Amino acid sequence: MKTWHRKTILGLTLFYLFFMYSPFLMDIRVNHCSNPFPIFTGPLVENNRLSEAGRLFQGILRGPESVEFHEGYMYTGLEDGRIVKIKDEKITTVARTGTNCAIPHEERKCGRPLGLRKGKDCLLYFCDAYYGIFTMNFTTGISCSNVSLKLLLKLMYSYCIFYSRARIMYL
Helix, strand or coil: CCHHHHHHHHHHHHHHHHHHHCHHHCCCCCCCCCCCCCCCCHHHCCCCHHHHCCCCCCCCCCCCCCEEEECCEEEEECCCCEEEEEECCEEEEEEECCCCCCCCCCHHHHCCEEEEEECCCCEEEEEECCCEEEEEECCCCCEEECCCHHHHHHCCCCCCCEECCCCCEEC
16 A cells, blocks of 8 residues: 555544544533423314325426416416416317417417416416516416517516515515
8 A cells, every 4th residue: 555545544534533532522511492382273283194195287288387267277387378268177278379389498489478367357477597587377278478579678677576465576
């Protein structure tokens, strides 16, 4: 064995023995937290409900991001730029933010709808990561852009802006 191997092993062994058995490290006292863990009651009681859940449309819908419900239909945005509505295992495309594309390397071309919210005016508001904020009429399925692409390109990232019921703006 080479001499530098021996010196390295000897040095590491001495370093280990010094820090494991040195007397000044033996006086460590652990302070226990005096606050007891809260007891959850009501709807916060521990349960196993999520372990009993099943996956819907596994392998059929790719990348659902946000979900919104309207008149018994579930609306979601997919990674290929489509907004789909789902009821009784029937999937219908209602809007598209970009053009048809091959996934995933052309995401910029096909769009990526992220946040979905139903407004008080009964329109579906959604934010696309590449094309901006859109609205869609639930009955006609016609979508239109609310924010120009030039404005979004000036920003580093495009964010969705929604007001909650408590009048808080989320970015």
